[in-house]
Amino acid sequence: MNILIVSTYFSPNVNIASFRIDAFARYFSRAGHAVSVIALGPRDETVRRDGYTVHYLEDHFGNYSFRDPKEGLRGIAWSLSSTLQSRLMLDSRAMWRLRACAKARELLDREPVDVLLTTYGPLAPHMIALRLRKKGYKFHWVADMRDEMSDHPHHSLHIARRLRRVERIVLREADLVTTVSRPLVDQFRRLCGHDRFLEVRNGYDYEEVRDASFQPRFTLGYVGRFYWESRPDNLFEVLAEMKRRGEIPSDFRFRIVGNHLRLVVPEAIRDNVEQEAEVPHDEALAILRQLDVLVMIHPTGRRGVYTGKVFDYLASNKPILALFDPRDVVADLLAETRAGFVADKDDREGVRRKILECLRLWRDREVLPRDWEKIRQYRRKNQVGILLKHLEATLRRH
Structure with a gap:
């Protein structure tokens, strides 16, 4: 398979969400598939890592994920810009997504992909997939939600209602929706009329520690x-x-x-x-x-x-x-x-x-x-394998 991943979360932005997307790219590639990633980065550059290609794009309007904490006024301006984009367009990376969408079209014009995987939090990657579909590009779209979207308890009622409208469109248009647990699958299922869901949990990526050790002080x-x-x-x-x-x-x-x-x-x-x-x-x-x-x-x-x-x-x-x-x-x-x-x-x-x-x-x-x-x-390799097995079977049928 030829797979394109679009995510704002990716190394070197180190957090739990990044580890999840890193694992998708790593284990897709190790399974023998051609993988490219469009990701938010500290600068514009294309690099090869672990057998796949990452196209990093800087967000000139809100790159606070990579800023030096001593950056002062520039860092504050970035944070304010992201907050403003969230309030107006429900997407703290709305400006970045224009550049990322252009890069995705460039890659797809060069070589079509079998699978496009996009992530939520913020909305930008899913919106790119919708835009590409509208432009006539063909691919099997996996919308990885991970956790909640509009039902997140920290959204205001106004934001949740606006986000719910977009959420219904994403759920309707995606060929597969992935999330980390059965309760979240049930939560998303209530908003759409299909059952194209798959539970893919997070995991760990190191050898299990089987020996026992105890500290002198509890x-x-x-x-x-x-x-x-x-x-x-x-x-x-x-x-x-x-x-x-x-x-x-x-x-x-x-x-x-x-x-x-x-x-x-x-x-x-x-x-x-x-x-x-x-x-x-x-x-x-x-x-x-x-x-x-x-x-x-x-x-x-x-x-x-x-x-x-x-x-x-x-x-x-x-x-x-x-x-x-x-x-x-x-x-x-x-x-x-x-x-x-x-x-x-x-x-x-x-x-x-x-x-x-x-x-x-x-x-x-x-x-x-x-x-x-x-x-x-719950090794990450095994959780990614759940998605790979599903995709291979689905694409064979088509």
Whole structure:
């Protein structure tokens, strides 16, 4: 197959969304398919990497993803430009998409593609696919939604209504819609009259850690940023109360690595909480081995959404403490793989009991009986393989 991917998320823009699209390109290519990528980049350039070609295009009107934080007024202007584009056109990359669409037409005029894969967040890649269809280009369009579109809880009602209209068009026109969970598939299905959906989860991309290790001091850790309502305030209060009661070692550690904003920590545990700067992904994976409990926090109300770190955590052989909705997908994942514990982040007594379970494992030098066969399903290669198998079968039929 000849495959073109259009995404604003791609290396060197390092985040969970980029890792997903990087994996599509990498494993499509390694399976023997010709792959090209049009991506947002810090400058205009075309490079070869890992067997495929990436056409990077700079966004002259809002390239804040790559700006130097010391850039001052220019960085502020970029951020304001992106915000304005979002308000007026629902798309923070609306100006970039003009250049990206022109590049896509140039590539398609040179050589047609069998598959066009576009990503959501922002809207630009999907809008490029719609534009190309309108211009008469032929391809099998995969619209990768990943998480919600109009149903994201942080959209205003006005923005959500406007976005819903575009969302219905994308769902109707795409030949296949991919997202990360069954609840999200069901959410999108309600907006259209077809069943052209495929669940393709995120995953991990390193060798599973099968050995056991324990820290001299009981050490919890959170690697990544705290988004929106996913705050550790209740967890801090639970830990402070447990320390006052003597239920947890007084010298326990809670390492928070990579959160951008300084958190306010209760005085009782201020000496226990260590807030560390962001590190590259490879270093973050190494830090997982220096922890006894891997903490995840997610607000209730966003059904079907995984945090990217859960899959890295899965392969680490450390117990996961997920402060999530116990009725949602992460709870099902941890039950399936036997990799950790779940408690609602607002249920302080429930959180306390799960911490005590993690503490017992540490004291007894025990590891959870993970189901490694199920965990290996979440290697990125295997998740991309689900999509590849579907595409190969579909294109053979046509």
